[in-house]
Amino acid sequence: MDDAYLPQVYQQFLGRFPEVAEAQGALAQVVRERSPFDPRTDRLLRLAMAIGAQAEGAVRSNVRKALEHGATLDEVRAVALGAITTCGFPTAIAAMGWIEEVAEAQ
Numbered sequence: 414m415d416d417a418y419l420p421q422v423y424q425q426f427l428g429r430f431p432e433v434a435e436a437q438g439a440l441a442q443v444v445r446e447r448s449p450f451d452p453r454t455d456r457l458l459r460l461a462m463a464i465g466a467q468a469e470g471a472v473r474s475n476v477r478k479a480l481e482h483g484a485t486l487d488e489v490r491a492v493a494l495g496a497i498t499t500c501g502f503p504t505a506i507a508a509m510g511w512i513e514e515v516a517e518a519q
Contacts, residue, residue: 418477420470452482457492464496464508472508476515486516 419427427434448455456479463471476489489512496505 453484456482457484461492464493465500467504469511472511473515476512
């Protein structure tokens with residue numbers, strides 16, 4: 414994991430509760446291994462869930478990871494556009510802003 418993208422609060426969590434972070438990481442690995450989806454699709458799905466949860470950090474992380482796994486910026490944007498009718502316009506627009514910030518930084 415690239416520490417450049419880890420928010421300060423998450424870095425503090427890792428330092429204070431390493432055993433919890435390790436257990437969560439192990440659970441995440443098991444979930445990934447059970448997924449029937451290829452990594453690109455898996456990241457787009459996780460992005461959609463992060464948008465619905467209005468989880469800015471998770472949106473940003475999953476945008477980066479989706480792009481790393483071969484998703485196009487148009488596909489990532491399409492996930493945010495799809496959120497308009499399910500999650501609401503404000504949620505989708507906030508996600509679009511986070512997506513564009515990640516895209517500009519890359």
